[in-house]
Amino acid sequence: MKTGTRRAASxxxxxxxxxxxxxxxxxxxxxxxxxxxxxxPRVMYGGAMTGDVGGPLVKVKRLTAYFPEHRFDYNVVxxxxxxxxxxxxxxxxxxxxxIPIVHNQNGVFYPAWYEGDWKAENARMAxxxxxxxxVFWQSAFCRRAADLFLGPRAGAGEILFNAIDTKHFSPGAVxxxxxxxxxxxxxxxxxxxxxxxxxxxVRALARAVDSGLxxxxxxxxxTHETVRLQTIALATSxxxxxxxxxxxxxxxxxxxxxxxxxxxxxxxxxxxxxxxTVIEAMACGLPIVYSASGGxxxxxxxxxxxxxxxxxxxxxQAPGVDALAEAMCKAAAERAALGAAARARAVERxxxxxxxxxxxxxxxxxxx
Numbered sequence: 103m104k105t106g107t108r109r110a111a112s113x114x115x116x117x118x119x120x121x122x123x124x125x126x127x128x129x130x131x132x133x134x135x136x137x138x139x140x141x142x143p144r145v146m147y148g149g150a151m152t153g154d155v156g157g158p159l160v161k162v163k164r165l166t167a168y169f170p171e172h173r174f175d176y177n178v179v180x181x182x183x184x185x186x187x188x189x190x191x192x193x194x195x196x197x198x199x200x201i202p203i204v205h206n207q208n209g210v211f212y213p214a215w216y217e218g219d220w221k222a223e224n225a226r227m228a229x230x231x232x233x234x235x236x237v238f239w240q241s242a243f244c245r246r247a248a249d250l251f252l253g254p255r256a257g258a259g260e261i262l263f264n265a266i267d268t269k270h271f272s273p274g275a276v277x278x279x280x281x282x283x284x285x286x287x288x289x290x291x292x293x294x295x296x297x298x299x300x301x302x303x304v305r306a307l308a309r310a311v312d313s314g315l316x317x318x319x320x321x322x323x324x325t326h327e328t329v330r331l332q333t334i335a336l337a338t339s340x341x342x343x344x345x346x347x348x349x350x351x352x353x354x355x356x357x358x359x360x361x362x363x364x365x366x367x368x369x370x371x372x373x374x375x376x377x378x379t380v381i382e383a384m385a386c387g388l389p390i391v392y393s394a395s396g397g398x399x400x401x402x403x404x405x406x407x408x409x410x411x412x413x414x415x416x417x418x419q420a421p422g423v424d425a426l427a428e429a430m431c432k433a434a435a436e437r438a439a440l441g442a443a444a445r446a447r448a449v450e451r452x453x454x455x456x457x458x459x460x461x462x463x464x465x466x467x468x469x470x
Contacts, residue, residue, distance in 0.1 A: 143465035145169040146176035148230075149187035158185040160354065160378060161206065161264070168458050169465070176201070177469050181230045183207045193233055202468035204461075205234035207244050209375040210251040212415040215295070228252040236464050238262040240376035241397030247375070263401065264376050265457030266385055268449045273387035273441075274362040284317040284434040287364035287388070289379050290371070292325045299370045300333050302420040308340040309427035315434055318345040319368075322352060322360050361386035365441075366433050370426070372411065372418040374398055385448035389433045389440035393421050401452075405444035407433050 150162045161182065169180075179196060181188060181203060188196075196203060210227065211220035231237065231252050237259035239245040245261060288303050290296065300321055307319050321333060330348055337346040352360050361367070367383035373396040374380075380390055380401050392398045394408030402408065407429035409421035421429075433440060 141177060141469060143169060143462070143469050144172035144175055144177045145465065146173055146179050147171055148179055148181040148185070150180075150182050150185035158182045163354075164265075164267075164454065165458075165461065169461070178465050179203045181205045181234065183227050183231065184209065186227050186230055188230060190229060193229060197233060202235040203230065203233060204464060204468070205230050205237045207231060207237055207239045207248050209244065209373075210247045212251060214372065214415055214418050224251045231255060232257075235468055236260075238460075238464075240264055241400050243373075243397040243400065244375045247373075260460075262457065262460055263397075263452055264378050264381060265452050265454040266378065266381050266448075268385045268453045271358050271361070271382045271385035271448075273445060274358065278365065282316060284315060284430075284437070285363065285365045286317060286319045286368050286391075286430065287322065287361065287366070287383070288319065288368050288370075289322045289360065289383075291323055292321070292329045294326055294328050296371070297329050297332055298418060298420045300329065301336060302370050302423060302426060303368050304333065304336050304340065304342070304346065305423045306421075306426035306430055307345065308342050309423060310430045310434075311342060311345065313427065313431060315431050317430070317434065318347070320360075320364060321346070321348045322350070324351045357382060358386060361388060364388060365437055366391060366430070368426075368430070369393065369398055370421055372396070372420065373413075376401065381448060381452045384444040385452070387441040387445040389437060389444055391426065391429045391433050393419070395419065402444075403447055405440055405447050 145165070147162050147165075150158050165180070179188070179201060183206060193203070211223040213220060216223065231248065232255055235258065237255065237257065239248065239259060239261045241263060242261055245259075248255070286303070286307065288300060290299065292300060303319065307317060310317055325333075325348055333346065333348060334343065337343040349360070361383050364383075365388065367380065367388040367390050369377065369380055369390060369392040371377070372393055376397040380392070380398055383390060384401070384405060390398075390402045390406030392402060392406060392408050394410045395413060399408055409425045409429050411419040411421055413419075
């Protein structure tokens with residue numbers, strides 16, 4: 103997508119979002135309960151919706167399974183940093199009426215990935231962030247980025263990584279490729295500005311194959327047609343077109359099978375705050391080869407190989423191709439041990455039971 107087209111689309115989304123926020127604010131204010139905040143937690147999600155694709159949609163879907171939404175009799179508001187729809191007047195009235203706000207802080211806006219007015223977007227995000235009674239930062243990186251771009255916060259909060267159902271996301275019984283081929287996997291939503299993720303991985307795969315590794319790559323997730331054609335052209339130019347598969351979109355229900363059909367997960371997105379996909383892959387027993395940036399190193403620990411990249415906020419940084427190829431080869435050689443460690447770490451640290459328990463404890467502490 104051309105820069106001008108992306109900016110126009112961003113402007114259009116901003117107008118729609120403001121209209122939605124205004125309507126949401128009026129409805130939320132009208133529904134502020136006169137009975138007060140006491141009682142079992144009754145959560146209103148600040149206009150965020152549920153779904154199978156995208157961080158906020160999936161997060162709300164997982165939460166509503168335990169805390170169904172109450173739009174008219176709520177006693178706590180749960181706000182997400184990447185779905186900040188609640189307008190100022192509604193936030194002010196919520197605070198005036200003593201309705202607690204819990205804020206989930208993911209990433210922030212900065213020039214490396216956002217071409218619009220990132221300062222204005224951060225200012226909008228910061229309203230809820232600074233007024234919240236409690237903040238869940240999705241990683242230490244998220245907290246550091248928020249301090250930098252939203253300003254230091256005064257108030258309660260804690261780091262709480264994203265979480266998944268590790269019974270749903272599990273290794274399963276899918277056998278390795280019969281010929282011993284190492285199957286690499288990349289997932290995501292691939293708009294043209296994220297093609298660098300695929301490009302770096304495809305080039306590294308070609309280097310790894312040249313070094314003697316028998317391997318292939320599956321690109322799974324929604325892929326823009328331009329990206330699909332670029333990927334095919336690149337793989338053809340490198341002589342590895344037969345090793346690349348673009349399998350397309352999948353749902354959360356289908357996701358475990360996507361991971362189980364792979365041996366190693368590759369994450370080269372720069373400064374990703376706390377990607378669910380990495381946790382899902384780990385829970386399915388996949389080692390992670392990754393760009394050592396954002397919150398990913400906090401998730402992976404010693405269960406994969408990271409490739410250092412410069413920390414910048416002005417433009418995305420991709421791992422060096424040679425270094426990434428070397429990491430892919432190392433992970434392939436240690437796949438079994440690293441995969442078992444990844445599964446154990448995911449169960450211990452990222453199972454949804456702990457995540458829900460912390461939400462419940464915070465909700466109850468604010469609604470008593």
